[in-house]
Amino acid sequence: MSEELARLLADLKEAEAIEFVEKALEQGTDPLDLLEGAKEGMKIVGERFSDADYFIPDLVFSGEILKSIVAILEPHLKSDKGEGAKRLGKVIIGTVAGDIHDIGKDLVVFMLDVSGFEVTDLGIDVPVQKFVDTIKETGSKVVGLSGFLTLAFDSMKGTVDAIREAGLRDDVKIMIGGGQIDEQVREFTGADAYGRDAIEAVALAQRWI
Amino acid sequence: MEKKWEEMSADEKQEAQFQKLLAPKDPEGNDLQFQSPEAETGFKASINRLKDAIQLKKLPDRVPVTIFPSMFPYMYAGMTVQEAMYDYEKCVAGYKKFVLDFKPDLPMGAAGPGPGRFYEILDYKLYSWPGHGVAPEHSYQCNEGEYMKAEDYDLLITDPSFYFRNFYLPRVFGKLEPWNMLPPLTGILEMYGVAFSFIPFGLPPVQDAYKALFEAGAEALKWAMAVGGIDAELATLGFPNIFGGFSKAPFDVLGDTLRGTKGVMIDMYRQPDKLLKALEAITPIMIGLGLGAAQQTGKPFIFMPLHKGADGFLSDEQFKKFYWPTLKQVMLGLIDGGCIPLPAAEGGYNTRLKYLNELPKGKTLWMFDQTDMAVAKETVGDTLCLLGNVPSSMLKLGTPQDVRDYAKKLIDTAGKGGGFVMCNGAFFDEANPENVKAMVDFTKEYGVYK
Numbered sequence: 001m002s003e004e005l006a007r008l009l010a011d012l013k014e015a016e017a018i019e020f021v022e023k024a025l026e027q028g029t030d031p032l033d034l035l036e037g038a039k040e041g042m043k044i045v046g047e048r049f050s051d052a053d054y055f056i057p058d059l060v061f062s063g064e065i066l067k068s069i070v071a072i073l074e075p076h077l078k079s080d081k082g083e084g085a086k087r088l089g090k091v092i093i094g095t096v097a098g099d100i101h102d103i104g105k106d107l108v109v110f111m112l113d114v115s116g117f118e119v120t121d122l123g124i125d126v127p128v129q130k131f132v133d134t135i136k137e138t139g140s141k142v143v144g145l146s147g148f149l150t151l152a153f154d155s156m157k158g159t160v161d162a163i164r165e166a167g168l169r170d171d172v173k174i175m176i177g178g179g180q181i182d183e184q185v186r187e188f189t190g191a192d193a194y195g196r197d198a199i200e201a202v203a204l205a206q207r208w209i
Numbered sequence: 210m211e212k213k214w215e216e217m218s219a220d221e222k223q224e225a226q227f228q229k230l231l232a233p234k235d236p237e238g239n240d241l242q243f244q245s246p247e248a249e250t251g252f253k254a255s256i257n258r259l260k261d262a263i264q265l266k267k268l269p270d271r272v273p274v275t276i277f278p279s280m281f282p283y284m285y286a287g288m289t290v291q292e293a294m295y296d297y298e299k300c301v302a303g304y305k306k307f308v309l310d311f312k313p314d315l316p317m318g319a320a321g322p323g324p325g326r327f328y329e330i331l332d333y334k335l336y337s338w339p340g341h342g343v344a345p346e347h348s349y350q351c352n353e354g355e356y357m358k359a360e361d362y363d364l365l366i367t368d369p370s371f372y373f374r375n376f377y378l379p380r381v382f383g384k385l386e387p388w389n390m391l392p393p394l395t396g397i398l399e400m401y402g403v404a405f406s407f408i409p410f411g412l413p414p415v416q417d418a419y420k421a422l423f424e425a426g427a428e429a430l431k432w433a434m435a436v437g438g439i440d441a442e443l444a445t446l447g448f449p450n451i452f453g454g455f456s457k458a459p460f461d462v463l464g465d466t467l468r469g470t471k472g473v474m475i476d477m478y479r480q481p482d483k484l485l486k487a488l489e490a491i492t493p494i495m496i497g498l499g500l501g502a503a504q505q506t507g508k509p510f511i512f513m514p515l516h517k518g519a520d521g522f523l524s525d526e527q528f529k530k531f532y533w534p535t536l537k538q539v540m541l542g543l544i545d546g547g548c549i550p551l552p553a554a555e556g557g558y559n560t561r562l563k564y565l566n567e568l569p570k571g572k573t574l575w576m577f578d579q580t581d582m583a584v585a586k587e588t589v590g591d592t593l594c595l596l597g598n599v600p601s602s603m604l605k606l607g608t609p610q611d612v613r614d615y616a617k618k619l620i621d622t623a624g625k626g627g628g629f630v631m632c633n634g635a636f637f638d639e640a641n642p643e644n645v646k647a648m649v650d651f652t653k654e655y656g657v658y659k
Contacts, residue, residue, distance in 0.1 A: 057474035
């Protein structure tokens with residue numbers, strides 16, 4: 001049952017997927033089953049993106065379809081759902097201080113999420129201390145720093161330094177990414193690795209957790 | 210007898226444009242007086258060098274070298290971005306220092322920072338800038354959003370100017386919000402009822418919007434005098450600013466500042482036909498934008514920052530359907546009008562190179578950021594002139610020797626047989642000045658064609 005929904009979502013059939021969910025609910029299908037199907041569909045979307053069958057518009061659109069499906073399902077789901085989904089591990093992501101670009105960061109958050117990680121998205125222009133505090137609060141083992149402008153090089157370095165000064169450097173792996181980020185910038189910032197795109201971010205998180 | 214402009218071929222128009230660049234005028238329309246014979250020689254050599262690199266007919270004397278920075282000149286001159294945006298004299302003085310210290314063949318002008326007070330007067334919402342959401346020392350940055358709603362396509366397609374004036378501009382300029390009350394100009398037809406169309410101009414909010422507009426216009430003019438003045442002065446010192454204007458890929462027009470990245474991508478699925486129609490409607494407007502600017506400034510180079518067509522953003526199929534056809538049309542239209550499109554392909558363009566051979570030979574100058582330049586040379590080297598590719602990361606974090614090694618590799622591959630301009634690959638704010646200097650000086654020395 002939910003396989004059909006997974007297929008419709010993975011193939012980005014918006015109208016059909018929504019109609020399917022509405023009909024299934026009418027016929028008494030367990031909304032949790034449908035949610036599972038939607039999640040499965042998103043996993044397939046992520047795989048297709050990794051295989052370069054899908055590109056950014058396809059990811060963005062699948063996210064929109066999912067949003068519509070969840071909005072339909074939500075009133076039918078019990079509040080004590082507990083979800084039961086096992087998450088692979090916790091990751092913190094944010095665009096570093098001074099930089100307000102979010103497109104690349106949002107893609108990384110999206111891909112980590114559909115790949116099964118629990119992501120804390122700190123947003124844009126994130127102060128150094130906020131990363132430090134969030135590591136303490138969540139116990140995340142992986143931190144991703146995003147930045148598009150050359151100013152981000154210094155902000156990334158400042159963030160890595162602050163994590164070190166807080167005594168947390170050995171507890172976390174740090175990855176960086178964004179328009180002009182390469183090995184030279186990684187070395188400068190003291191991060192553990194850099195990724196060229198959201199797929200590499202997922203691969204790094206999988207390796208580290 | 211001289212041919213009329215309208216009768217010229219694209220080749221003849223381009224040649225005429227270069228001849229115009231080689232015979233510069235001062236602001237009064239007289240022949241420009243250079244400050245020294247060396248300045249005149251240098252000025253003309255730079256233009257001829259670039260001309261040869263672009264036309265792909267004759268080997269230039271050496272690889273041209275330029276710098277296309279973002280806020281670097283002002284940071285280098287020791288001011289914050291905020292100061293460069295609000296103190297026009299300081300801004301152009303900093304820019305002059307940058308040009309005279311680094312001596313690029315073709316500087317790009319001091320318009321980058323823009324007039325800070327102008328943005329304030331109109332309450333510009335599309336960007337955050339120093340003092341308005343960004344720290345004084347940082348560059349302005351775009352606030353992405355759906356300034357055009359998903360249901361606005363019909364309005365845009367039917368009458369783009371009306372849509373811009375009554376819907377889009379009131380959303381991006383707080384002070385122009387009352388423009389949403391303005392009447393369509395095309396309703397002004399005959400004596401009976403003509404006065405009705407003018408009633409909105411009597412309303413206090415609309416009048417306030419126009420007062421702000423006059424003030425903004427005066428501020429823009431003040432800024433333009435400073436920016437234009439330094440261009441004229443640097444020309445007399447031998448440094449031609451070749452930038453004539455600006456245009457965009459129609460898909461980026463919609464995807465950058467109208468529908469936003471997410472909006473335009475969803476439209477590709479939910480309303481592809483309307484998106485395609487809107488792209489078509491925008492195409493002649495983008496051609497006109499470039500041609501008009503070139504006519505006004507007397508310079509043929511039309512800068513086109515390219516965004517959503519980069520590697521990874523769209524699939525090959527999506528690029529072919531939504532991005533490339535109208536971008537190509539804009540470029541062909543500009544070329545037909547004697548302009549030289551200067552697209553800046555931000556990110557990578559490796560998967561798109563094959564399409565660029567659909568452009569006519571010797572008519573465009575492509576700035577590449579992270580594209581493999583050796584492959585680009587091989588794929589499109591017979592069609593277009595390559596520019597760029599020195600990484601921002603290296604300019605900030607590398608050594609002068611790193612830069613020289615990189616530049617050498619570029620000259621040996623991309624520069625082989627002409628058709629290449631040395632430059633940074635992406636617009637940068639921060640860099641080690643020694644590295645920037647190394648890029649220019651090394652090219653002038655090693656890049657000489659024998």
